[in-house]
Amino acid sequence: MPRSTEDLLTPGLVCDVDRVEANLRRMQRYASEHHLALRPHIKTHKLPALARRQLELGAVGITCQKLGEAEVMADAGCADILVSYEVLGERNLWRLGALARRVRVTTVADSPEVLAGLAWAAGRAGVCIPVLIDLDTGYHRSGVATPAHALALAQQVAATPGLELAGLFTYPTLPETGPRLRETLQGLAGCGLRAVVVSSGGTPGALDTHLVPEVTELRVGTYVYNDRTMVHRGAAAPEDVAVTVLSTVISAQEPERVILDAGSKALSSDLVQHDLGLGYGEVLGHPRAVIRRLYEEHAVVDMTGCGSLPRVGTRLALVPNHVCAAVNLHDEIAMVRGTEVLEILPVAARGRSR
Numbered sequence: 639m640p641r642s643t644e645d646l647l648t649p650g651l652v653c654d655v656d657r658v659e660a661n662l663r664r665m666q667r668y669a670s671e672h673h674l675a676l677r678p679h680i681k682t683h684k685l686p687a688l689a690r691r692q693l694e695l696g697a698v699g700i701t702c703q704k705l706g707e708a709e710v711m712a713d714a715g716c717a718d719i720l721v722s723y724e725v726l727g728e729r730n731l732w733r734l735g736a737l738a739r740r741v742r743v744t745t746v747a748d749s750p751e752v753l754a755g756l757a758w759a760a761g762r763a764g765v766c767i768p769v770l771i772d773l774d775t776g777y778h779r780s781g782v783a784t785p786a787h788a789l790a791l792a793q794q795v796a797a798t799p800g801l802e803l804a805g806l807f808t809y810p811t812l813p814e815t816g817p818r819l820r821e822t823l824q825g826l827a828g829c830g831l832r833a834v835v836v837s838s839g840g841t842p843g844a845l846d847t848h849l850v851p852e853v854t855e856l857r858v859g860t861y862v863y864n865d866r867t868m869v870h871r872g873a874a875a876p877e878d879v880a881v882t883v884l885s886t887v888i889s890a891q892e893p894e895r896v897i898l899d900a901g902s903k904a905l906s907s908d909l910v911q912h913d914l915g916l917g918y919g920e921v922l923g924h925p926r927a928v929i930r931r932l933y934e935e936h937a938v939v940d941m942t943g944c945g946s947l948p949r950v951g952t953r954l955a956l957v958p959n960h961v962c963a964a965v966n967l968h969d970e971i972a973m974v975r976g977t978e979v980l981e982i983l984p985v986a987a988r989g990r991s992r
């Protein structure tokens with residue numbers, strides 16, 4: 639195993655363990671102070687070791703976006719998993735039922751079709767599946783559009799054997815979230831129904847969650863590593879960024895261009911949202927450098943105004959725009975302290991998008 643970051647193959651993921659630990663502790667402290675249950679979303683790190691650390695620090699369970707991630711985490715000993723995704727299709731419903739026989743699995747629904755599938759899965763597996771009603775509170779992704787729709791689905795859950803109404807689910811926490819949740823909770827109470835859990839999430843607004851007192855549970859993923867988007871949005875400081883993509887200069891062309899061995903297959907092509915001018919990632923130590931173009935295995939960096947070009951063979955650390963997408967591209971991650979490589983971990987749930 640490589641002992642030093644100098645010996646790591648590039649392009650590759652490098653994780654500063656002390657920064658991760660600080661990020662985990664900060665969020666747990668916030669959640670505990672505000673009596674919020676923390677249920678971290680593992681879609682960012684996809685590492686059993688970090689999921690276990692989050693639980694050790696006080697998380698009530700974990701969130702997975704996809705069943706495949708949940709299966710990996712259940713194998714790793716996570717006993718309480720929220721699958722924050724509408725599960726559909728017979729094969730997936732079998733998988734959900736099988737998972738629910740091994741660990742506590744809660745999931746979400748925003749249509750009668752999804753609920754019918756969940757009821758079928760619960761019946762086949764002989765389990766009871768807790769369900770959160772997915773309510774759109776302004777983001778316009780999944781989630782029923784109105785409190786009335788949420789109420790209708792909640793009543794369907796309450797009337798369906800094998801399903802249990804666990805509460806409400808939304809993403810992310812927005813200014814409209816509070817009033818929407820309040821109206822829905824009042825509607826539920828009027829029908830004698832209760833949402834024990836009100837789950838919301840997203841790193842950018844995480845530390846303001848207490849301003850929406852209806853929320854009981856916080857789902858955050860990106861906070862564990864942070865990235866250029868989080869720094870750009872003011873949700874993290876540059877010192878909170880824990881993961882970089884280590885790359886090598888494979889070509890330097892005067893006067894202003896260097897080419898790196900990290901392309902879209904190492905960094906992802908994601909941009910910082912709404913800001914096309916920032917390029918495809920940050921080159922640490924060269925604040926004026928712009929990654930202008932990405933090919934599959936090449937990054938073209940414009941170093942105008944950066945002084946002399948780094949020499950061929952120089953290793954450069956890149957901060958991805960969107961760390962979750964970048965992590966998913968790598969089989970392994972080097973856990974480091976300074977330049978010392980402590981261990982190299984397989985990114986166990988990488989690619990588990992089914």
Ligand SMILES: Cc1ncc(COP(=O)(O)O)c(C=O)c1O
Nearest residue numbers: 722809839840841857858859860
């Ligand atoms: C349903 C759901 N919950 C929580 C999160 C966590 O968001 P973040 O990575 O900003 O913390 C996400 C992110 O995609 C999500 O889709």
